[in-house]
Structure formats: C-alpha cells, structure tokens
Amino acid sequence: MQSAIVDNSTETRMATKPPWTVYLHDYITTVDHKKIGILYILMALVFLVIGGVEAILIRWQLFWPRADIIPPKLFNQLFTMHGTTMVFFVGMPILIGLGNYFVPLMIGARDMAFPRLNSLGFWATFLGGMIVYFSFLAGDPPDVGWFAYAPLTEKTFSRGIGTDCWATGLLVSGVGTIAGGVNFIATIVGLRAPGMTIGKVPFFVWTILWTSAQIVLAIPPLSAALIMVLLDRHLGAHFFDPQTGGSAYLWQHLFWFFGHPEVYILILPAFGMISEVIPVFSRKVLFGYEFMAAATMGIAFISLGVWAHHMFTVGMSRPMEIGFAASSLLVSIPTGIKMFNWLATMQGGKIRMDSPMLFACGFLGVFVFGGLTGVMLAAVPIDWQVSDSYFVVAHFHTVLIGGTLFATFAGLHYWYPKMTGRMLNERLAKWQFWILLIGFLLTFGPMHISGILGMPRRIYTYPPDRGWDIWNQVATIGALIQAPSFVLFLVNVIGSRWWGKPAGNNPWNAWTLEWATSSPPPAYNFNEVPVVRSRRPLWDLQHPEDPDWKYEGEHA
Amino acid sequence: MSEAKSEKEATESRPAETIEMPRSTVWPLVLSVGIALLMVGIATNLVFSVVGIVLLFVGLGGWIGELRPHHGEERIPIVDVPPIEFAGPAKVEGVRRARLRLPTTIHPISAGVRGGIVGGLLMPIPAAAWSIWAGHGIWYPINLLAGLVMPDLTDLSAANLEQFHPTYLVIGIIIHVLMSLVIGLVYGVLLPTLPSNNVGIIIAGGIVLPMIWTGLCHGWMGIVNPLLADRVEWPWFVVSQVVFGLGASITVILSERVSIPPAEGDA
Numbered sequence: 001m002q003s004a005i006v007d008n009s010t011e012t013r014m015a016t017k018p019p020w021t022v023y024l025h026d027y028i029t030t031v032d033h034k035k036i037g038i039l040y041i042l043m044a045l046v047f048l049v050i051g052g053v054e055a056i057l058i059r060w061q062l063f064w065p066r067a068d069i070i071p072p073k074l075f076n077q078l079f080t081m082h083g084t085t086m087v088f089f090v091g092m093p094i095l096i097g098l099g100n101y102f103v104p105l106m107i108g109a110r111d112m113a114f115p116r117l118n119s120l121g122f123w124a125t126f127l128g129g130m131i132v133y134f135s136f137l138a139g140d141p142p143d144v145g146w147f148a149y150a151p152l153t154e155k156t157f158s159r160g161i162g163t164d165c166w167a168t169g170l171l172v173s174g175v176g177t178i179a180g181g182v183n184f185i186a187t188i189v190g191l192r193a194p195g196m197t198i199g200k201v202p203f204f205v206w207t208i209l210w211t212s213a214q215i216v217l218a219i220p221p222l223s224a225a226l227i228m229v230l231l232d233r234h235l236g237a238h239f240f241d242p243q244t245g246g247s248a249y250l251w252q253h254l255f256w257f258f259g260h261p262e263v264y265i266l267i268l269p270a271f272g273m274i275s276e277v278i279p280v281f282s283r284k285v286l287f288g289y290e291f292m293a294a295a296t297m298g299i300a301f302i303s304l305g306v307w308a309h310h311m312f313t314v315g316m317s318r319p320m321e322i323g324f325a326a327s328s329l330l331v332s333i334p335t336g337i338k339m340f341n342w343l344a345t346m347q348g349g350k351i352r353m354d355s356p357m358l359f360a361c362g363f364l365g366v367f368v369f370g371g372l373t374g375v376m377l378a379a380v381p382i383d384w385q386v387s388d389s390y391f392v393v394a395h396f397h398t399v400l401i402g403g404t405l406f407a408t409f410a411g412l413h414y415w416y417p418k419m420t421g422r423m424l425n426e427r428l429a430k431w432q433f434w435i436l437l438i439g440f441l442l443t444f445g446p447m448h449i450s451g452i453l454g455m456p457r458r459i460y461t462y463p464p465d466r467g468w469d470i471w472n473q474v475a476t477i478g479a480l481i482q483a484p485s486f487v488l489f490l491v492n493v494i495g496s497r498w499w500g501k502p503a504g505n506n507p508w509n510a511w512t513l514e515w516a517t518s519s520p521p522p523a524y525n526f527n528e529v530p531v532v533r534s535r536r537p538l539w540d541l542q543h544p545e546d547p548d549w550k551y552e553g554e555h556a
Numbered sequence: 557m558s559e560a561k562s563e564k565e566a567t568e569s570r571p572a573e574t575i576e577m578p579r580s581t582v583w584p585l586v587l588s589v590g591i592a593l594l595m596v597g598i599a600t601n602l603v604f605s606v607v608g609i610v611l612l613f614v615g616l617g618g619w620i621g622e623l624r625p626h627h628g629e630e631r632i633p634i635v636d637v638p639p640i641e642f643a644g645p646a647k648v649e650g651v652r653r654a655r656l657r658l659p660t661t662i663h664p665i666s667a668g669v670r671g672g673i674v675g676g677l678l679m680p681i682p683a684a685a686w687s688i689w690a691g692h693g694i695w696y697p698i699n700l701l702a703g704l705v706m707p708d709l710t711d712l713s714a715a716n717l718e719q720f721h722p723t724y725l726v727i728g729i730i731i732h733v734l735m736s737l738v739i740g741l742v743y744g745v746l747l748p749t750l751p752s753n754n755v756g757i758i759i760a761g762g763i764v765l766p767m768i769w770t771g772l773c774h775g776w777m778g779i780v781n782p783l784l785a786d787r788v789e790w791p792w793f794v795v796s797q798v799v800f801g802l803g804a805s806i807t808v809i810l811s812e813r814v815s816i817p818p819a820e821g822d823a
Contacts, residue, residue, distance in 0.1 A: 029580040115578040116619060116628075123588035131596055138600075164599035172592050230598060322779075524575040527634050 031115035032523055033100050036122050038419065040097025041412075043126050044090045045490070050133075051085035052486060054078045059443075059476040065464035075460035076143035077162070081132070083146025084166065087262065088173055089129040091404055095269040096125075096180045098411055099208045101419065103184060105514035105521060106202045108193025108530050113186035121179035128173025135165035142166035145458065147259060148229075150240030150251035155233050164233065167226045174223045181215030184208050193513070196532040199293075200552070202512045203286060204411075206293055207272030210300040214261045214268070217304060222258035225251060249314060256307035264303040266400060268296060270407030271338060274360050277410045278342050280510045281357035282349030285548070288341045289535065295334035295341075302331050312383045321380045328378035335371060339364070354508075355429035359410035362437050366402025370395060373448070388458075391451025394444045401440055409433075409489070416493070417507045421519040422500030428492040436485035442478025446471035511536035574631035581622055587615030660815060662752075665744035667811035671761070671804030672740015676732060678803040679796050686792040693718045698728035703783030705731065710783045717787075736800070739769070743804055754809050761805030766797035 027035055058078050061070040070078070100118065104111055112118045135141040140160030144152045153163050188209045192201065201209075229251075231237035238246040279286045286292065308316060308324040316324075342364060351357065373395040376382050386392060409432075416424050450471035455462060462468050506515040516538055517526055534540055534548035590612030597605025622628035683697045692714075699717045702724040703709040709717070709724070743761060750760040770793060777785040 026580065028585060029582045031578045031580060031584070110575070111578065116581060116584050116622070119581070119584035120588055123585045124591060127588055127592035131592060131599075134596070161599045168595035168599050172588075172595050175591060176588075234598065522635060523632050524577055524634070527575075 031111070031119050033104050033112045033115065033118060034419075034521065034523075036118050037097045037099075037101030039122050040093045040100060040125070043122075043129070044094035044097060047085050047089040047093070047129060048486070049490075051082050051090055052483065054082040054085065056479055056483060058082065059479040061460060062462070062472045063476040064473075065462050065469055067461055070460070072460045073143060076145075076458070077141040079458060080142050080145050080148075080166075081136075084132060084142075084170075085129075086400075087146060087266070088170060089125075089132075091266045091400065092177060093125055094408055095211070095266065095404075096121075096177070098273070098408070098415070099184060099204075099211075099269060100180070102415060102514055103187060103205055103208055104191070105418075105517065105525055106205050106512050107188065107191060107196060108513050108526060108532065109187060109191035110525050110529075112183050113190055114183050117179050118183050121176040121183065124176030124179065125173045126176075128169045128171070128176060130169075131165055131172060132169030134169075135162045138162075138165070147255050148251075149255075150229075150246075150248040151242060153229050153233070153251075154241050156241075158233075164230070167229050167233075171223055171226050171230075174219050174226075177215055178219050178223075181212040181219070184212035185216070188212075193529055194531045199290075200532060200535050202535065203275035203289065203292065204269070204272035207268040207275070207296055210296050211265050211268045214265050214300055214303065218258045218261035218265070221254050225254035225258075228254075252311050252314065253308070256310045257304075259310065260307040261303045263396075263399070264299055266404045268299065270363070270404045270411075271296065273407050273411035273414070274342060274363055275338075276510075276512070277356045277360045277414050278345050280414075280508050281352045281354060281360070282346045283352075284345055284349040285536065286341070287344035288337075291337055292341050295337040298334035299331060302327060302334070306331060309378055309383070312380050313387045325378055325380050329375060332371065332375050332378075339368060339371075354413075355424065355426055355433065356410045356414035356508075358430060358433045359406050359413060362433060363403060363406040363410060366398060366406060366437075366440070370398030370400075370402050374399065386451055388456055389451040390447045390455045390457055393457045394447035394451055397444045397447070401444070406436075409436075412493075414508065415514075416496070417503030418514055418519050418521070420497050420500070421503055422496050422498075423503050423507060424492050424496045424500060428488050428495075432485045432488040432492065435488065436482055439478045439480075439482030439485060442481060443475050444478070446474045446478070450475075506538070511538040513537055516541075573634040575634060576629050577632050579622070579628055579630040581619075581628065583615050583618035583622060585615075586611055587619060590615050661813040662748045663744075663757075663808050663811050664814050665741070665747070667808045668742070668744020668747055668804070669737060669740045670811065671743060671807040672736045672738075674807045675740065675800035675802075675804040676736025679736070679800040680732070682792065682795045682799050686789065686795075690789070695720045695725070698732075699724045700781075700784045700787055701731055702727040704781045710786070714787075739800075740804060743808075747808065757809055758802070758805045761808065762798060762802040766794070766801040770794055770797050 027039060030036060030039075057070060058075065061067055061075055100112065103109075132142075138161050140162040142148070142158070142162035142165065144158060144163055144166070148163070148166065151157060153167070188201065188205055192198075228237065228239040232239050232241060232246070238244040240246045240248055240251045242248050275286055275292065306324060306328045308320060309328040312321060312324075353361075373391070377386070377392065377395060413424055413429055416422075450468045451457075453467055453471070455466070455468045455471075462472075503519050505517065505519055507519075508515075513526075513530060513532070514521075516530060530537065534552050536548045540547035540549060590608045590610070593604045593608030593611060595605075595608070597603065597608060680697075684694050687696045688694060696718050699709065699712075699719075699721060702721075705727060706724070743765065746765075747757075750757060770790075773793070774790070777788070
C-alpha cells in the first residue's frame with residue numbers, strides 16, 4: 001500500500017510549462033477521467049453563471065407589480081432556459097464531473113471502464129448545451145417551460161426553431177448522460193481494487209452506482225418522448241396534439257417518468273458527498289453504512305414509481321392519486337433514515353467546522369426544510385391547493401439548492417485540494433457559505449408565502465393588490481445577495497489554484513483511497529493497485545493495531 | 557515477421573517502470589460533433605445533418621481503428637514514490653468507540669415471534685368480552701375482522717354479522733394468526749433498538765408500540781377494512797392491542813438473552 005503513493009507535485013509539474021495550446025489540445029483530446037471530470041465541472045460552472053444571470057433577470061422583472069422591464073415572451077424564454085440550464089447543464093454535469101474524477105480514484109482504478117466513451121459522454125453533453133443555446137443566436141429561444149408541456153411544443157404554438165433546438169439539444173446531451181451512466185456502472189462493477197467488495201465501496205461511489213442505474217432507466221423515455229415531439233413537428237405525427245387524436249397527457253407521463261427520477265439523479269450523489277464529508281469532519285465512521293446503502297437503493301427504486309405526483313391536478317382516477325401519493329410519501333422513509341444517520345455520525349464526534357463541513361451542515365438544515373414541503377405536496381388535497389404556485393417553485397429550489405448545491409459545494413471544497421494540490425482560502429469559503437445561506441433563505445422562504453397566497457408560477461407580472469409585492473421584493477433582494485457568493489467562489493477557485501497553500505496528499509486526514517495518491521494524482525492514479533480490506537483503507541494503514549476490517553468483517 | 561521483431565525491440569526498449577494507459581484521441585469528439593450536427597440539421601437545414609452523418613462515420617471509423625492492438629494505448633513512466641502523509645494541515649485523530657457493537661446481549665428475534673403467538677392468544681379475550689358486553693355475541697368481532705378481505709361484508713346487517721359463519725371464522729382466524737406472527741416478528745426485529753431493561757420492554761411493547769399500531773390502524777382502517785372502521789369501538793380496540801403488547805412483552809422478558817457475536821476488534 002505504501003508503495004501506491006506517488007509524487008506528482010504541482011511544483012514539479014510547473015517547472016517546465018508548455019504553451020497554452022498544448023493544454024488546450026491535451027484537454028480536447030483527453031480520455032483521462034480526471035481531465036474529463038474537470039471539463040464537466042468547468043462546463044457546469046459556466047452554465048451556472050448563465051443560468052444565474054437568467055434567474056436574476058427573472059427576479060428583477062418580478063420586483064415591482066406591473067413592471068415591464070422584460071417583455072412577456074422574453075420572460076417565458078428566460079424561465080425556460082433557466083430551468084433547462086440548471087437541470088441539464090449544471091446539476092447533472094457537475095455531479096457526473098465529480099463522479100468522473102473521483103469514482104476511479106476511490107475504488108483504486110486507473111481510469112473509467114470505457115475511457116473513449118467517457119470522452120464522448122462529455123462532448124455530447126457539452127454540444128447538447130450548445131445546441132440549446134444556439135437558439136439565442138437564431139433569435140428564438142424556447143419559451144415552453146423546462147418541462148415543455150404539450151401541446152405548447154406543437155408547431156401550431158411554437159413556430160420558430162426554439163423548441164427544435166430545445167428538443168435536439170436535450171437528445172444529444174441525453175446520449176452523453178446515458179454514456180456516462182453506463183460507464184459508471186461498468187467501472188464500479190468491474191474495476192474495484194482487490195478486496196474492495198461491493199459492501200466496502202466508499203459511499204459516494206455507492207450513490208453514483210444507483211444514480212447511474214436511474215440514468216439508464218429514466219433518460220431513454222425522455223429521449224423517446226423528444227423524438228416523438230420532433231416527429232410531431234416535422235413529419236406531421238400527432239402523438240401530443242389532442243386536436244388530431246394525440247394526447248397531451250401522454251407527454252406528461254413520459255416527461256415525468258424521466259423528470260422525477262431526475263430529481264434523485266440530482267440528489268443521490270449529493271447524499272454521497274455529504275456521506276463522505278460528515279464522517280471525515282466528525283472523525284467517525286459513517287453511522288449505519290448498511291442502512292444508508294439500503295436506503296439509497298430504496299430511494300432509487302421508489303423514485304421510479306412516483307412520477308404522477310406532478311400530475312395530481314390533471315384529473316387522474318382516485319386509485320391513481322392514492323397510489324402515487326402513498327409512493328411519494330414512502331420516499332420520506334429512506335430519506336429520513338439518511339438524515340438521522342448523518343446526525344448520528346456527528347453525535348459524539350470531534351467536529352471540525354472547516355468549509356466542507358459548514359456546507360454539509362447547511363445542507364442538513366435546508367434539505368430537511370425542502371423535504372418537509374415535499375411531504376406536504378405529496379398529499380393530494382394540499383397539492384391541488386398550491387399546484388403551479390410559487391409554493392412549488394420554493395419547494396424544488398429549496399431541495400435542489402439546499403440539497404444539491406450545498407452538498408456540491410461541500411464536495412468541491414472537500415476535494416479541491418486533491419484536484420489542484422492547493423487549499424482553498426477558508427476565509428473566502430466561509431464568507432461564501434454565509435452569504436449564500438442568507439441569500440438563499442431570503443429568496444426562497446418568501447416564495448412559500450406568496451405561493452400560499454395564490455401567486456401562480458411562470459407569470460411575468462402581477463397586480464399590485466394581491467399582497468404579493470413584499471414577498472417578491474424580499475425574494476429579489478435575496479437573489480441579489482446570493483450572487484456575490486458565487487463570485488467569491490469563482491475568485492477562490494481561480495485564486496487558490498495559483499496562490500493557495502500547498503495541500504499535500506491528504507490534507508483532511510481522510511480515509512478513502514483518493515487520498516492515498518498525490519495531489520493532483522498522476523495520469524495512472526496509483527503505481528500499484530492497492531489492496532483493500534475495509535471501507536477506510538487509510539485508517540487501516542494508519543492504525544495497523546486497530547484496523548477497521550476487524551469490525552466490519554471480511555465478507556462485508 | 558519483421559513487424560513482430562520490431563514490436564519485441566520496442567517492448568525491450570521501454571523504461572522499466574511504465575504503465576499502459578489509453579492514448580488521447582480526437583475521435584470521440586468528432587463522433588459527438590457528428591451527432592450534434594445531425595440533430596442541428598433537423599432544427600435548421602438538412603445540409604447540417606448530411607455533414608453530421610459524414611462526421612459520425614468518420615469518427616466511428618477512427619474510433620474503431622484505435623481499438624486495434626497497440627494503436628490506442630501508450631506507456632507512461634511512473635514517478636518516484638514518497639511516503640503517504642497522515643499529518644495534513646487539519647490532522648485530528650479519529651473517534652474509535654463509535655465502531656463498537658452495542659448492545660452486547662439481546663433477546664432473540666424468535667422471542668418476538670413467540671410473544672406474537674402469546675399476544676395473539678390473549679387478544680381475543682378482551683375483544684370477545686367487549687362484544688358480549690355490548691350485546692353483539694361472540695362471533696361479531698371475528699366477522700368484522702374477516703371484512704379485511706371480504707369487502708361485500710359491508711352489505712350485511714348488524715344482526716347477520718352477529719351470527720356464526722364458518723367461512724368468516726376460518727378467514728378471521730387466518731388473518732389473526734398471520735397478523736400476530738408478523739407483528740411478533742416486527743417486534744422481535746425491533747427488540748435490539750428498544751430499551752433493554754424489563755420496565756423499558758413493558759413500556760415499549762405494552763404501551764408505545766400498541767399506541768403506534770392503533771394510530772396507524774385509525775388512519776388506514778377506512779381504506780383497508782371499511783366494515784371494521786364503521787363499527788369498531790376504539791377504546792376497546794386499544795385495550796385489545798395493549799393486552800396483545802403486554803402478553804408479547806412478558807414473553808420476551810421471560811426469554812433468555814443471547815450474545816451478539818463480538819467483532820474481532822471489540823475489547
């Protein structure tokens with residue numbers, strides 16, 4: 001094991017610096033999982049800025065009642081592109097990127113199972129985003145909402161190329177996402193280090209495995225539905241046009257069969273990152289690994305059977321409503337197990353409030369809040385009352401920002417030293433956290449209230465006599481407060497790359513295999529593929545007198 | 557022949573410490589651009605699609621070419637190895653006690669199942685007592701229980717429900733036995749998580765769990781057994797559950813505790 005550690009320090013690498021074109025060529029043609037992971041993350045960060053600007057413009061328009069800063073059509077285009085961007089070109093790529101970088105390292109592999117397919121996956125995802133944004137250049141971005149309800153997508157209602165760009169872009173990026181999912185499954189199943197049974201994989205790897213299973217099951221129905229949209233628009237088919245015998249209802253089923261597992265595609269890896277960060281910064285093993293693993297599987301399975309809770313108001317039959325309400329409520333059980341296990345991991349630990357842990361704690365608080373409103377929305381009568389209102393907008397932003405974004409920041413702050421060999425600036429990171437948290441609460445807290453007061457989502461303006469003004473104004477101020485936190489993050493990431501403190505191989509004194517190689521790791525990751533006997537191989541190495549494998553059992 | 561020889565020479569001239577890794581390649585990018593242009597053509601002009609198809613096949617061809625032996629790989633020299641670091645800027649020793657398996661002794665799951673059987677035998681007593689006291693006779697509660705799987709029982713009159721029906725008796729007994737066993741099993745599984753002293757077991761098994769079960773039944777009865785929901789008297793329902801729980805708890809207390817096989821590292 002000792003010999004598995006390699007030196008590839010930043011100083012050594014930078015001694016002979018090649019021109020930037022060499023770097024560019026290197027990254028464009030790379031099949032190295034780490035470089036592809038970085039490409040995914042960079043792509044996601046660029047789209048995060050774009051989607052964030054769109055969000056600020058939306059909020060700016062809603063600051064005053066009867067405002068006319070942004071015309072209605074552009075407003076529709078902005079919220080369509082904002083949702084599409086954040087789900088398809090920020091959320092998934094950043095998680096797949098982190099998975100790409102760290103899954104092979106964490107399981108002791110040299111690369112992904114299919115390195116060239118990995119490259120194809122990134123480029124397809126990236127080019128899919130380019131196609132969707134090409135619609136801006138063509139002067140007609142899509143304005144059908146991120147879930148593009150039929151028959152709005154039919155030629156009758158969307159005559160320009162915006163919807164075509166949206167559908168074809170998502171089709172292309174779907175190819176990339178499926179390629180990524182297949183690659184993760186093959187890598188985790190087939191390339192684990194000797195001794196690393198499936199019960200000993202780091203928890204982040206376990207969540208990526210189940211996320212990939214969801215990707216493979218959920219993205220193809222979306223691709224099929226998108227092809228049907230294109231057939232409707234270009235070859236005169238009538239899949240989704242009710243006036244000619246089609247069914248708008250069918251689109252909703254197909255879209256949400258993808259759409260709700262998608263929520264868990266975005267949250268399971270976040271759970272994985274939190275499950276890596278909390279034990280290391282509590283100095284304890286993850287409490288109840290087996291239950292956590294079972295809960296992850298449970299969520300992955302249940303999430304495939306809850307999609308129609310997005311459709312309670314379309315008028316389904318009573319048994320359908322009861323069934324989907326029950327299955328949706330059921331998700332809260334494995335999720336609750338996870339939450340209690342994270343708290344139990346922290347209980348009695350030596351907690352260090354470094355920036356990754358700070359974001360993890362932010363995740364715990366905010367995600368519970370978002371989860372509880374999810375339980376409310378799973379109840380049919382409540383859903384009928386607040387469906388398509390700002391309450392729903394508040395709920396899913398609380399889950400996706402409070403859950404995915406906070407957890408992703410926890411992961412990025414945790415693993416940045418491994419990726420660059422430099423520590424992030426802690427002071428900037430903590431400023432970023434508090435500004436983001438305050439801005440987030442101010443933005444999405446009031447949306448719950450305006451939603452309950454009856455404010456529908458997607459409206460471009462509102463009358464002044466509904467009592468919605470103050471809540472919209474606070475939400476907009478919150479969004480403006482959030483914005484600098486992202487700037488701080490970018491400044492920190494870029495600045496620390498050059499001026500950050502050297503990190504060493506294992507700055508957090510962590511226990512999984514990625515910390516057993518240099519920072520950043522060499523192209524081949526490890527000199528010798530390490531042998532693993534427990535879930536914390538570095539603990540075993542550090543404590544030969546008291547190794548974990550004595551407690552876990554050899555057959556775990 | 558000469559090709560094989562040159563390959564052998566190449567192998568011999570490699571640095572001793574190298575690792576074979578996939579070589580960088582542009583073909584996946586070319587293939588992706590092909591797919592993207594194919595799609596863009598649908599939205600714009602089919603000329604793009606034609607170019608896309610050409611690129612798609614060029615990319616595919618290049619990719620397949622790289623799958624030939626020794627074409628898609630390169631050998632990378634290994635860098636020297638320093639010792640692993642355990643003392644980073646934030647070194648804090650880990651907490652060890654969290655890995656112990658507690659408690660060290662528990663009542664076995666079979667004790668819970670036996671408790672379920674005893675509770676199941678005791679439970680009909682208060683149920684029958686209530687039914688006779690309320691003037692319904694002894695067969696009334698078992699007919700109501702059969703309503704769980706016989707929805708048409710809701711059409712029967714109260715007088716008919718008080719009569720003896722052999723079919724409903726068999727169904728009612730099967731339901732009661734199965735539920736007693738399943739709840740006993742659940743109780744047995746939960747035992748290690750419940751308080752380990754006798755008072756704790758009595759409170760958990762005889763009061764807390766029956767109350768939780770009653771709450772669940774109250775919520776779901778209208779859906780799973782509308783007949784019972786219409787006619788049940790909840791105070792007596794609670795008494796029956798508590799009797800079941802007390803019987804199960806006392807059976808568990810009387811059972812022998814077993815040791816959890818210690819982990820190798822447990823002190």
